[in-house]
Amino acid sequence: MDTPQNTALTRALTELPGPLPVRGVIHIVIPHTDRFTVVGNHLAQHAGLSTTAVGLAVRIQSLPQGTEIGIKALAARLSEGEKLIAAALRELEAHGYLRRARTRLPNGRILTRTVFCNQPTALLRNRVGAVRPQRPPAPPQAPALPDVQQEQAPEAPAPQDQAPEAPAPQDHAPFVALVPPPTAPRQPPPPLPQPRELTAELERAATALLSDLRRHAHQLVLSENDIRRLAPAVAAWLERDTHPDTIRHTLTNDLPQPLRHPAKLLKHRLTVLLPPPLPGADDLAAPARPRIAVTPFQTCDGCERAFRSPTPGHCRDCRNAHSTAQAAAA
Structure with a gap:
């Protein structure tokens, strides 16, 4: 089955025009007529992107x-x-692709749209050029060069009596990656929760619960080392x-589909979803209200009227009348 393919390749090599290189790759270019995608060398030979x-x-x-080009959709x-x-x-997002x-x-819902640009530098260049002021048309001359050659050709010096053209304002904010690049320092993962006292009864119950998980979800098949490491968290x-x-x-x-690392998923859930301790009876009791001292009512010995005073005696009017009489x- 391989012989016709090798023969066809050898025949194609003999039909290539010009001398062939002594070493290195030799390209046999056959034009595509359907089902093809144009890829620029700025992407195929990008020095900052991994293969x-x-x-x-x-x-x-x-x-x-x-x-769909989410992580789970692409992994499938x-x-x-x-x-x-x-x-x-993250690499493609950091470089603008x-x-x-x-x-x-x-309806109020927030939708995340994933946008892919096959040539981000050209997109930014076109947006900057779109806001430049229009110049008066020049007299007809030789046919204009393509856009790429016009950008590479040096512009004619401005006349001395005209002020130099100010740089065109940019109407777009600089591209900021929402996801940090792979080289960014990562925070260490939080440690597994540990009990205050790992008794034999707690360890036995935790080990049995982890070993029994595969009966309820066939993806959660754990090794003995995984169970031994996750038992204190349970x-x-x-x-x-x-x-x-x-x-x-x-x-x-x-559970995510497909589940590639069951132990890592269980470690994450046991750490992040750990519930707080149950409150005690004293914590649930209503706080005691502060007692307010109330001055009791007394009956005036002179006029029999009621008034507030810590001790029996006369009301204010009777005390004032008695003082005036004296x-x-x-």
Whole structure:
């Protein structure tokens, strides 16, 4: 089956015009008539992109418009894992080929749109050129060169009596990557929760719960080392009076498809979704209200009227009348 292909390749080499190079690659270029994608050398030979990012960009360009290109959707199509695909997407986003834009729909929902540009530098150049002031048309001369050659050709010096043209304002904000590049420092993952005291009963219950997960979700097949490493975290949940059914539902509900690293997923859920300890009876009791001292009512010994005073006696009017009478007698 291989002989006709080798013969065809050898025949094609003999039909190439001109001398062939002694070393290096030899291109046999056959024009495409259908099912092809144009890829620029700025992408194919990009010095700042990895080979995975370049290949992923070519794959995205070949997909029809409206195709899902999320991490999970691409992982289902390609042989690379989600971590490698996510890193390649971050590279493309950092160099302007990919951008995630959020749009608010009329019903209030927020939709994330993934936009891919096959030549981001040309897009920015066109936007900057669109805001430049229009010049008066020059007299007809020789046919104009293509746009690329016009940009590379030097402009004629401005006359001395005219002020130099001010730089054109830019109507766009600089492109800022929403996702940090792969070389950015990453925060260390939080440690697994640990119980205050890992008793033999807690360890046995946690080990049994982890070993039994594959009965409820066949993807959660854990090794003995994984169970030994995750058992203290499950013991911390049990120590906080969490029901085993609640823990099992938290670990098995809404699993990603396909699930490539069960132990990493369980470690993440056990760490991030750890519930707080149950409050005690004293914590649930209503706080005591401060007691307000109330001055009691007394009956005036002179006029029998009620007045507020800590001790029995006369009201204010009677005390004032008594003081006035004593002053007049004196």
